[in-house]
Amino acid sequence: MRDIDPTLVRDVDLLCLDAGNTVVFLDHDRVARSCGREGFATTADALVRAEGEMKLVVERGDGLDVEWSQSHVPSARGWATAVGTMLLLAGLEKDRLRPLVDALWSDHGTLNFWSIVAEGLVPALDRVRALGVPVAVVSNSEGRLAELFDALGILGAFDLVIDSGVVGVEKPDPRIFRIALDRFGVPATRALHLGDTFGPDVLGARAAGIRVALVDPHGHLAGRHLDVPRVAGAAAVGRAIAESRGG
Numbered sequence: 001m002r003d004i005d006p007t008l009v010r011d012v013d014l015l016c017l018d019a020g021n022t023v024v025f026l027d028h029d030r031v032a033r034s035c036g037r038e039g040f041a042t043t044a045d046a047l048v049r050a051e052g053e054m055k056l057v058v059e060r061g062d063g064l065d066v067e068w069s070q071s072h073v074p075s076a077r078g079w080a081t082a083v084g085t086m087l088l089l090a091g092l093e094k095d096r097l098r099p100l101v102d103a104l105w106s107d108h109g110t111l112n113f114w115s116i117v118a119e120g121l122v123p124a125l126d127r128v129r130a131l132g133v134p135v136a137v138v139s140n141s142e143g144r145l146a147e148l149f150d151a152l153g154i155l156g157a158f159d160l161v162i163d164s165g166v167v168g169v170e171k172p173d174p175r176i177f178r179i180a181l182d183r184f185g186v187p188a189t190r191a192l193h194l195g196d197t198f199g200p201d202v203l204g205a206r207a208a209g210i211r212v213a214l215v216d217p218h219g220h221l222a223g224r225h226l227d228v229p230r231v232a233g234a235a236a237v238g239r240a241i242a243e244s245r246g247g
Helices: 028-037 044-059 074-089 092-111 119-129 145-152 173-184 196-209 235-243
Strands: 014-017 025-027 114-117 135-139 162-164 191-195 211-215
Touching: 014 145, 014 173, 014 235, 028 044, 028 092, 028 162, 028 191, 044 074, 044 196, 074 191, 114 145, 114 173, 119 135, 119 235, 135 173, 145 162, 162 173, 191 196, 191 235, 196 211
Parallel strands: 014 135, 014 191, 135 162, 191 211
Antiparallel strands: 025 114
């Protein structure tokens, strides 16, 4: 486990968390099974690799603009770009992309593919919140994030869930972070954000004046953005914040 720099968690009065791959993680096995039912044979390992490549492609601004049944829905476009680009990088032929994205969207609607809860997360956040530090989720999502957290039994672990599909503004726009800052009356210098992407999470948090660290469980960003602290996960950071406050 990575050691956490004490200066990262010092004087944190608000902990902000991205949702996907920070609070809930992509279920690569389930995505692979869904793909298989639609005639695209792939594996969880192939999707882990493709997800990492997808992050770099999207970061460069080269993510695929998928034409599909929900193209007209703003909150669904980012999902399709990420998933569609990942599928192509996993070996899917481009002419099969639209029907597969549509099928996966249906499965995703039944239960979000990002549904594996980080181990030890809830107890760690309970410790933080017991010391008076609120926890807010700040996520680019499709408008159903609170519903997902409720289904997973973790909604009560957060003081605020900010879903871009609900509030109408997405990271890296700093206004989405300011919703959390204003809600709790915390200055940006006393907030910390954790996320797994450089553009939305790091650039967005920095634009809002918030310190930030990357969660990168699969090493997708190894060797990149070396000026950004890396942490093992939100649970480890929660415990470190609690310990820094004697809790």
